[in-house]
Amino acid sequence: MPLTVVLAVGLDSSLLEGQSSVWQSAGYVITSTGSISEAISQFRYGDFDLVLLGHAIPTDSRERLTFLIRASGSRIPVVCVTDSSTHCDSFADATLRNEPSNLLESIGELMAERAKSPAPSRTMPGIAA
Numbered sequence: 001m002p003l004t005v006v007l008a009v010g011l012d013s014s015l016l017e018g019q020s021s022v023w024q025s026a027g028y029v030i031t032s033t034g035s036i037s038e039a040i041s042q043f044r045y046g047d048f049d050l051v052l053l054g055h056a057i058p059t060d061s062r063e064r065l066t067f068l069i070r071a072s073g074s075r076i077p078v079v080c081v082t083d084s085s086t087h088c089d090s091f092a093d094a095t096l097r098n099e100p101s102n103l104l105e106s107i108g109e110l111m112a113e114r115a116k117s118p119a120p121s122r123t124m125p126g127i128a129a
Helices: 013-025 036-045 059-071 100-116
Strands: 004-009 028-033 050-053 078-082 094-097
Touching: 004 013, 004 036, 013 028, 028 036, 036 059, 050 059, 050 100, 059 078, 078 100, 094 100
Parallel strands: 004 028, 004 050, 050 078, 078 094
Antiparallel strands: none
């Protein structure tokens, strides 16, 4: 399994710490942040494979962070965690229910699918690489 580096953003530091331990034991490298501004700073200077947004973050803040990530040109998956089986954040690449084992499995599937698809071209049309 290739190394997967995750930026985990959550407002509940004790919950985030506990979840990070579970993720690390499953082989993920986790950078945890407790605020949107800290997440923006970490994202700017880090090299992440996935951004995971906790369920306690207000929807408008999750959407704003996702917009900023996309505005940077990044196409890494942004996953929102929810406590509801019916809630879906349309701006995210995936919205997953907050069930630890299911969440880990779903992230693993998402990353495996991403590894299968070709990377987007980094050249401009009409310009030789």
